[in-house]
Amino acid sequence: MKGYRIKPGARFALTEFDPDDTGNYNKDDDGKAKAKAATAERIVTLDQLQERLYANGSRALLIVLQGMDTSGKDGTIRSVMTGVNPQGCTVVSFKAPSAEELSRDFLWRVHKQVPAKGQIGIFNRSHYEDVLITRVHGWISDKEAERRFGQIREFEELLVEQGTAILKFFLYISKDEQKARLESRIRDPDKRWKWSSGDLEERKLWDGYMTAFEEVIAATSTERAPWYVVPANRKWYRNLVVAELVVQALTAMKLSRPPAPKGVNFDRLHIV
Amino acid sequence: MKGYRIKPGARFALTEFDPDDTGNYNKDDDGKAKAKAATAERIVTLDQLQERLYANGSRALLIVLQGMDTSGKDGTIRSVMTGVNPQGCTVVSFKAPSAEELSRDFLWRVHKQVPAKGQIGIFNRSHYEDVLITRVHGWISDKEAERRFGQIREFEELLVEQGTAILKFFLYISKDEQKARLESRIRDPDKRWKWSSGDLEERKLWDGYMTAFEEVIAATSTERAPWYVVPANRKWYRNLVVAELVVQALTAMKLSRPPAPKGVNFDRLHIV
Numbered sequence: 002m003k004g005y006r007i008k009p010g011a012r013f014a015l016t017e018f019d020p021d022d023t024g025n026y027n028k029d030d031d032g033k034a035k036a037k038a039a040t041a042e043r044i045v046t047l048d049q050l051q052e053r054l055y056a057n058g059s060r061a062l063l064i065v066l067q068g069m070d071t072s073g074k075d076g077t078i079r080s081v082m083t084g085v086n087p088q089g090c091t092v093v094s095f096k097a098p099s100a101e102e103l104s105r106d107f108l109w110r111v112h113k114q115v116p117a118k119g120q121i122g123i124f125n126r127s128h129y130e131d132v133l134i135t136r137v138h139g140w141i142s143d144k145e146a147e148r149r150f151g152q153i154r155e156f157e158e159l160l161v162e163q164g165t166a167i168l169k170f171f172l173y174i175s176k177d178e179q180k181a182r183l184e185s186r187i188r189d190p191d192k193r194w195k196w197s198s199g200d201l202e203e204r205k206l207w208d209g210y211m212t213a214f215e216e217v218i219a220a221t222s223t224e225r226a227p228w229y230v231v232p233a234n235r236k237w238y239r240n241l242v243v244a245e246l247v248v249q250a251l252t253a254m255k256l257s258r259p260p261a262p263k264g265v266n267f268d269r270l271h272i273v
Numbered sequence: 274m275k276g277y278r279i280k281p282g283a284r285f286a287l288t289e290f291d292p293d294d295t296g297n298y299n300k301d302d303d304g305k306a307k308a309k310a311a312t313a314e315r316i317v318t319l320d321q322l323q324e325r326l327y328a329n330g331s332r333a334l335l336i337v338l339q340g341m342d343t344s345g346k347d348g349t350i351r352s353v354m355t356g357v358n359p360q361g362c363t364v365v366s367f368k369a370p371s372a373e374e375l376s377r378d379f380l381w382r383v384h385k386q387v388p389a390k391g392q393i394g395i396f397n398r399s400h401y402e403d404v405l406i407t408r409v410h411g412w413i414s415d416k417e418a419e420r421r422f423g424q425i426r427e428f429e430e431l432l433v434e435q436g437t438a439i440l441k442f443f444l445y446i447s448k449d450e451q452k453a454r455l456e457s458r459i460r461d462p463d464k465r466w467k468w469s470s471g472d473l474e475e476r477k478l479w480d481g482y483m484t485a486f487e488e489v490i491a492a493t494s495t496e497r498a499p500w501y502v503v504p505a506n507r508k509w510y511r512n513l514v515v516a517e518l519v520v521q522a523l524t525a526m527k528l529s530r531p532p533a534p535k536g537v538n539f540d541r542l543h544i545v
Contacts, residue, residue, distance in 0.1 A: 085359060087355070087364050087395075088364040088395075091363065092360040123360075180544045183544045187539050190533070191530065193533035193534075194530065194531035198534070201544070204544070260466060261466055261468060262465075267468075272455045272459075
């Protein structure tokens with residue numbers, strides 16, 4: 002999994018990564034079944050770790066999901082986080098900002114939604130939209146983008162220093178894979194409600210998005226708030242990578258069972 | 274399940290209900306296994322209905338959980354809602370109000386947290402604390418309590434008229450069952466962190482709480498925002514009752530598959 006982590010400060014090209022990658026798993030039904038079984042195991046562990054996180058109440062985990070349309074942000078949440086107690090897991094989907102939000106700095110609405118101690122918080126899109134779509138469409142200048150990169154790094158550093166671990170996932174699909182997924186939305190009447198003509202417009206800007214992702218990820222992947230480029234053409238491998246990295250992050254917290262309240266003599270307590 | 278529903282405007286006594294009730298299920302291992310299997314089926318259905326609710330985006334469901342300490346509010350959420358996509362399910366736990374919250378009317382902080390369209394929202398404790406603990410401790414007068422009953426009815430009516438279905442569950446355990454559960458928290462080192470000496474103080478006020486629950490439930494169970502008295506001594510039956518009623522409420526919405534966006538000629542769409 003380390004190979005998917007982007008080293009801080011290093012320029013990289015997305016072409017170094019393969020959206021079709023399936024790691025140690027074969028690309029056939031056998032590999033798929035094995036990966037699914039491994040993911041199911043991770044999810045059981047994840048549920049246990051999350052219970053510990055919640056009981057302990059001293060740390061939080063923030064998961065940022067970014068990717069092109071149809072890259073599987075919703076699907077990843079559904080597949081990896083269903084099976085986790087919703088009392089300890091909050092999902093925030095960021096849409097186009099409201100007038101009230103636009104009248105503040107771009108991190109204002111995001112800061113309000115960071116997970117509380119004891120919680121796993123998932124951002125389905127995030128403050129990174131403010132350096133992605135805005136950039137690709139030329140709504141902000143290069144200078145403003147650079148300024149925002151620094152502000153994002155410092156904002157995330159604040160969260161980390163105050164107890165929140167951060168994982169950032171770029172769900173990397175190929176342009177062909179997006180084509181196939183958009184076509185299935187057109188063909189399958191059950192999926193047509195998901196269709197948005199805006200998706201086609203953004204698709205035309207594919208290359209610009211790839212360049213923007215490379216720049217943003219290189220500028221904001223830090224030691225303590227790393228970006229991962231997750232191969233996402235195969236949903237089953239994408240789910241495994243995300244589940245494994247979330248389990249690793251929670252395990253690394255080494256959370257102990259919360260202590261009993263102090264000053265209580267449990268041996269002498271008597272309920273009447 | 275209808276038997277657990279409190280009719281609007283009718284006085285009732287909790288003694289008419291049996292916290293040990295297990296409906297059509299035997300109280301032995303066989304009954305427990307059957308009830309658990311039935312609950313698992315409901316949870317699969319619940320997940321499907323919730324996906325439809327989310328996709329449809331026109332309605333919401335608010336679930337209010339109230340009950341004495343150890344009555345199983347957390348456990349119900351864990352048992353019934355784990356297995357539902359957290360992207361469509363938000364849980365809010367209401368604690369003692371902050372200074373900022375106390376400086377507003379008691380519904381202010383609650384209104385902010387109602388579920389968005391497409392969401393199942395769960396209140397783990399709720400605005401009902403403002404007519405329960407406050408009443409039992411004599412912090413508000415009878416007259417103020419009556420006023421709040423009316424305000425709560427109107428607040429919930431607003432939510433219902435604007436598209437949110439409401440289910441309110443009183444998890445009803447016996448005083449003996451609470452004793453057993455508190456004792457297991459004392460004895461089991463794994464559970465001691467849950468211990469709060471405040472629980473013992475509230476337990477001393479048990480009878481006052483039962484009277485307060487009877488009054489509150491009678492005054493605020495309405496046709497469209499009903500209260501259910503859920504027998505909760507046996508966790509497996511409690512889970513079944515809640516799962517079944519949630520499934521019924523979502524089914525009653527008769528949510529259709531969301532329509533495809535208008536004005537798009539899907540047959541002529543072509544992805545390049």
